[in-house]
Amino acid sequence: MATAEMTGAEIVLKALQDQGVEHVFxxxxxxxxxxxxxxxxxxxxxxxxxxxxxxxxxxxEGYARSTGKCGVVLVTSGPGATNAVTGLTxxxxxxxxxxxxxxxxxxxxxxxxxxxxxxxxxxxRPCTKHNYLVKDVNDxxxxxxxxxxxxxxxxxxxxxxxxxxxxxxAKGRYVGxxxxxxxxxxxxxxxxxxxxxxxxxxxxSAKRPILYTGGGVINSGVTASKLLRDFAAMxxxxxxxTLMGLGAYPASGKNWLGMLGMHGMYEANMAMHDCDVMINVxxxxxxxxxxxxxxFSPNSRKIHIDIDPSxxxxxxxxxxxxxxxxxxxxxxxxxxxxxxxxxxxxxxxxQWWKQIEAWKARDCLRYKKNPDVIMPQYAIxxxxxxxxxxxxxxxxxxxxxxxxxxQFYRFDEPNRWMTxxxxxxxxxxxPAAVGVQQAHPKSLVIDIAGDASVLMTMQEMSTAIQYELxxxxxxxxxxxMGMVRQWQQLLHGxxxxxxxxxxxxxxxxxxxxxxxxxxxxxxxSELDAAIKEMIDTPRPVLFDCRVANLxxxxxxxxxxxAHNEMLMGEDVPDEEVGSAIDAxxxxxx
Amino acid sequence: xxxxxxxxxxxxxxxxxxxxxxxxALAVIVDNEPGxxxxxIGLFSGRGYNIDSLTVSETQHEKHVSRxxxxxxGTPGVIEQIKxxxxxxxxxxxxxxxxxxxxxxxxxxxxxxxxxxxxxRVEALRLAEAFRARVIDASxxxxxxxxxxxxxxxxxxxxxxxxxxxxxxxxxxxxGITRGAEGMKV
Numbered sequence: 049m050a051t052a053e054m055t056g057a058e059i060v061l062k063a064l065q066d067q068g069v070e071h072v073f074x075x076x077x078x079x080x081x082x083x084x085x086x087x088x089x090x091x092x093x094x095x096x097x098x099x100x101x102x103x104x105x106x107x108x109e110g111y112a113r114s115t116g117k118c119g120v121v122l123v124t125s126g127p128g129a130t131n132a133v134t135g136l137t138x139x140x141x142x143x144x145x146x147x148x149x150x151x152x153x154x155x156x157x158x159x160x161x162x163x164x165x166x167x168x169x170x171x172x173r174p175c176t177k178h179n180y181l182v183k184d185v186n187d188x189x190x191x192x193x194x195x196x197x198x199x200x201x202x203x204x205x206x207x208x209x210x211x212x213x214x215x216x217x218a219k220g221r222y223v224g225x226x227x228x229x230x231x232x233x234x235x236x237x238x239x240x241x242x243x244x245x246x247x248x249x250x251x252x253s254a255k256r257p258i259l260y261t262g263g264g265v266i267n268s269g270v271t272a273s274k275l276l277r278d279f280a281a282m283x284x285x286x287x288x289x290t291l292m293g294l295g296a297y298p299a300s301g302k303n304w305l306g307m308l309g310m311h312g313m314y315e316a317n318m319a320m321h322d323c324d325v326m327i328n329v330x331x332x333x334x335x336x337x338x339x340x341x342x343x344f345s346p347n348s349r350k351i352h353i354d355i356d357p358s359x360x361x362x363x364x365x366x367x368x369x370x371x372x373x374x375x376x377x378x379x380x381x382x383x384x385x386x387x388x389x390x391x392x393x394x395x396x397x398x399q400w401w402k403q404i405e406a407w408k409a410r411d412c413l414r415y416k417k418n419p420d421v422i423m424p425q426y427a428i429x430x431x432x433x434x435x436x437x438x439x440x441x442x443x444x445x446x447x448x449x450x451x452x453x454x455q456f457y458r459f460d461e462p463n464r465w466m467t468x469x470x471x472x473x474x475x476x477x478x479p480a481a482v483g484v485q486q487a488h489p490k491s492l493v494i495d496i497a498g499d500a501s502v503l504m505t506m507q508e509m510s511t512a513i514q515y516e517l518x519x520x521x522x523x524x525x526x527x528x529m530g531m532v533r534q535w536q537q538l539l540h541g542x543x544x545x546x547x548x549x550x551x552x553x554x555x556x557x558x559x560x561x562x563x564x565x566x567x568x569x570x571x572x573s574e575l576d577a578a579i580k581e582m583i584d585t586p587r588p589v590l591f592d593c594r595v596a597n598l599x600x601x602x603x604x605x606x607x608x609x610a611h612n613e614m615l616m617g618e619d620v621p622d623e624e625v626g627s628a629i630d631a632x633x634x635x636x637x
Numbered sequence: 638x639x640x641x642x643x644x645x646x647x648x649x650x651x652x653x654x655x656x657x658x659x660x661x662a663l664a665v666i667v668d669n670e671p672g673x674x675x676x677x678i679g680l681f682s683g684r685g686y687n688i689d690s691l692t693v694s695e696t697q698h699e700k701h702v703s704r705x706x707x708x709x710x711g712t713p714g715v716i717e718q719i720k721x722x723x724x725x726x727x728x729x730x731x732x733x734x735x736x737x738x739x740x741x742x743x744x745x746x747x748x749x750x751x752x753x754x755x756x757x758r759v760e761a762l763r764l765a766e767a768f769r770a771r772v773i774d775a776s777x778x779x780x781x782x783x784x785x786x787x788x789x790x791x792x793x794x795x796x797x798x799x800x801x802x803x804x805x806x807x808x809x810x811x812x813g814i815t816r817g818a819e820g821m822k823v
Binding site: 173198357360362 | 666671672675676681683714717718721722724727728729730815
């Protein structure tokens, strides 16, 4: 390894190159200028200039989630760092690997309330997996490599490296990434064989088993998705997934029940409630999944595969915890299943599937079509029909459109679905699409958006134009913060407090102002042609899809209810929406 | 600071039954790097866990390793979560539950300042002897006692000093270690 002295800024770029980083999303400022100067003088690492630091973090998230690589962000001190906080928190909640380099005021000014100073490591401590303040340039290379190691090993997450400006100028030794691991951080990836044995035996004895899969399968890598498919195929166990896990098991697969949870499928939630063995693969019993905890799957024995020991027994007690990487655990389970030539009770499984088919027959996503107004569900159905045979990536914002996308868009491959699940960040989808498109320049990247969410990070359209990233922003425009309004209707006596956006921009003109293409569809009859036009446009498109304003998102597990107490769309005609949830339920979140 | 009232972390779940709250002493071995204590304390405040007592000091200077002893209270489930969450912190080497392992010793030290004259002063000194507290400072009108022991012994001594002219108390908080030849993983 070269031991020649380099400046801190040179070390940063050398470390990024040695880590194989090709793209960095960032925004310059006073405290990172030495690093930007180095970026200018090299060509291996491409920098994508965003319009707001939050955009950089979400773009890095989209980049990371669609490639399986680590996303990299570079921002300045003070406001640069604080603007990145939302994206860091989002990445922490959804376990996205990210390294965020922040500039800091020179060491001697730290603590002096200097210009653009903030306590970056203090502010980001609870919203990162780990963070560092580099005080000595000779630690810089090791810390950067360590940051990549921590971000990508174990349960992935964001890591902040705060580098004071004088450290960027100072000269020090560079060390390469070889043999760099954290001195104590050693996440467990291989499962205990006793637990695997117990799990396999329990599954073999099941009469009504279910696979409940989550984002951990995606994070574990493509192999994990393949193993999940193998395991489902060889056992015939029905599969449901969380919002974050969509695509790990194909929506076209034989065992697929659809998403579960608050706006999940009736059959998936009913099967979760009535199962006798639940196999949680890389999910974390989130409150949007479980509904009322003391009524959650009351008669099942539970197996939980998670790489993070703190996820186990956090909210739901499980019978067989398996602390491991999903791929390793599934591999061992499959090997044991095969070597013991196990199979499930055929008669019981037939009966279980018959029951599931009966639930499926409720057709929980049914909605009334309208010849004059585009129903939002219809818009997603058509978008899916017209894009499914292409190489498509979908991102979303947060709200009703996100749930409709999860319900009506069908994912057959992992890493194709980028959404803000844990934190629920409105404004995630547009910058995430920028990141995804940067990673997959030839693919079709669509942000399914809402009219309110998209305005939160609209400025990133400018980034898309600058880097010729032909992202498609498909706005389900109902002029409301739809999910907020839905809750106000259900829980707050239909008093629509500030959930109506009175002064929306003309999205078509806005598109033109940014230099991209604006398309509007207002009638179902013109939707297909407009979507095709969007797909065929080789430039960024802002698609203003005017949908039925007052449609609500069903089915739904209301607050305080269990999986088998779902509200179906047909149960809640618009005029009765205010009395659909009882007073006790209204008290809960 | 109401960890015992929120056993689930779910917004849906309001448990009316009062679960059993236990007090545990945890020993945590950490890298002595900047911010490590803030990380540990931030974990407790951020997740609503209790801290009854906390002590920290570097125990292996050449390796920059510190030992933190935390006394915390919560339901068995919460205590389990606290251990798992602590182990998840990157600079944490290992966590041991001294209460569960049972075979462990906990001690704390207190300096107790008592002011008074006459019979009260004599009585304070007598009690100090009974508790094996040492006099580490004296004036004609005051004593400072140094007392070491388990928390309840220290508590009891302080309570007894109240009517005898207790002025102030400085306590170190609890330090703990397991008995026998085995040490903690560093």
